[in-house]
Amino acid sequence: MYRDMTCGEPRRTDTGKIITLAGWVHRRRDHGGLTFIDLRDFSGLMQVVFNVDSAPDAHALAGDLRSEWVVQVKGTVQERRAGAENADLPTGAVELLVSELTVLNQSKTPPFEIEDDLHVADEVRLRYRFIDLRRPRMYKNLKLRHDVIQVSRTYMAANGFLEIETPILLKSTPEGARDYVVPSRVHPGSFYALPQSPQQLKQILMVSGVDRYFQFAHCFRDEDLRADRQPEHTQIDFEMSFVEQDDVLQVLEELYTTILRETRPDLEVPTPFPRLTYAEAIERFGSDKPDLRFGMEVSRLTDIASGSGFGVFESVVASGGVVRAIVAPGCADYTRRQTDGLVEFVRSSGAQGLIPIHISESAGKSGSLDEVTLDDIRSPIRNHVSLETLKEMARTAGAGPGDLMLIIAGPERVVNVAISNLRSEMGRRLELADPGVFRFVFVVDFPLFEWDDDRDGWAATHHVFSSPRPQDVELLDSDPGAVIGQLYDLVCNGVELGSGSIRIIDRAVQEKVFGLIGHSPEEVAERFGQLLRAFEYGAPPHGGMGLGLDRIVMLLAGEDNIREVIAFPKTQAAVDPLFDAPAPITQEQLDELSIRVVDSGG
């Protein structure tokens, strides 16, 4: 062993011990005859002292040390002089008086410093990820991720779930996301596809009688990246036999409360997790993943707007659009500059624009709208809409004197995206969401199908094996859009953590679903043949869930980007700057795979 202790371990009780430590030179403070080194490893910092009087050789050598050199030091743990303790360090009561110094490895000057409060471009951090990860904050995130995995595994195993690995090299199921594909050498012209999730595999395992399966599954999707999306991510994936929706939700609630209790006991987690139907979530928050830590619910002004006299509103309503609003409490004094910023914000969310209505605080000392006059209102639509209509809008939205109404008009989907993003943004700006609370919510009763304009047909909201509610099976024939599925999402603080469903095991229902989505029997056989074949041999009722591990760790770590909790993530262009992946392969490799690369002409 190169060491007797880690750098973060020595305490006052170790005083007098002769020990050897090893680590990285974090910082050097050279006072001439006396030199201090902060020695760092994963566990913390230890101050080591080189004194020219007590160890002249070591002291001389210490003068050569530079940041990030790897060294081994032997010496005596001693209490620091009175007044020289460092209360900021766990090891701050002691220091190591060095007798011997060994340089284990030298280091180039690092491209950036090892400190938590860092502002370095992501690309530089990723190119030098090995240095980036030396930052205590990054180590802490890696450790937290480890802890979440351990806690989850322990919980799942204790509850009868069997951890089973499934193939990474599998088959393309050309639906949903784009596949990452891998060419087969043995079968020229054929390709494996990396799984977007182990969906069919875990269902087959249920048919196999496994009863309960789980896995930390790597999932691959060749789609554009976001702050919360990487081309490969990890899911806590599970499936259970002989269960109904409530059984699955109960496991979820227990799993997440356990994770929270074990990893962040300081956080408040209201239980039981409330349930919100999809319809209610959209109506109240414009989103199926609302942050329930604050109110600011979205109201609907469509009816009032239709006869308001304001052309934009009227034409939007006439063309089937909606008008929705939120109220920013106490923001009536927002400047033009501030509201322009909000307009810009909603445009970046896809909306055409944003109509603010300021209701002066000085209006109506009673705090009601009754005494509000036109003079109290500031808005671009002030001169187009009657005072009564403006008041009616305010009343419906729940705005009063001192408040700022923010109104968005347009097609329902566009408005919902923009208004819910705006709600989140205002929540952030006004600091309405308590960061110490994790407010989980189950969003349930999703429609089974949604209309796909591109394909001009129905598409599965979740996936094709998700079951309708028993009472909605008849609607498959008469009104597919009204069919509610046994679909559920777990949402926390505005982040979608995962979704799942009870699966279809009834052959007739399954065929209707395929028919509605427009899959031909040939397509069905090609994509889902293996699962359907399995289902012919006795499939138990079952259901499950896929949960984003990266996202929950991100939330627990207090980060706002999953790259911070993934050891080696990719940039927005799906590049790994450390390995420079992806990269061309050699002609020999291409030949072996029977692949010819066509110059794209770029």
Added chain:
RNA sequence: GGCCCCGUGGUGUAGCGGUCCAACAUGCCGCCCUGUCAAGGCGGAGAUCGGCAGUUCGAAUCUGCUCGGGGUCGCCA
């Protein structure tokens, strides 16, 4: 594919038509220093301003294209 923001010594920023062969902080190098812990003092090196093409008497600064990074809409069953 669309939109927005960013790109200046190693790192992070300032400069936004001439006063900039570019400023500040930090890091780096050298010397001094026995109680520091973001050590301190003194001295020094280091960027032709992402790339290309334009506009202009003159471009880090304006325009176009392009490359890279970030955010987002679409997309992500």
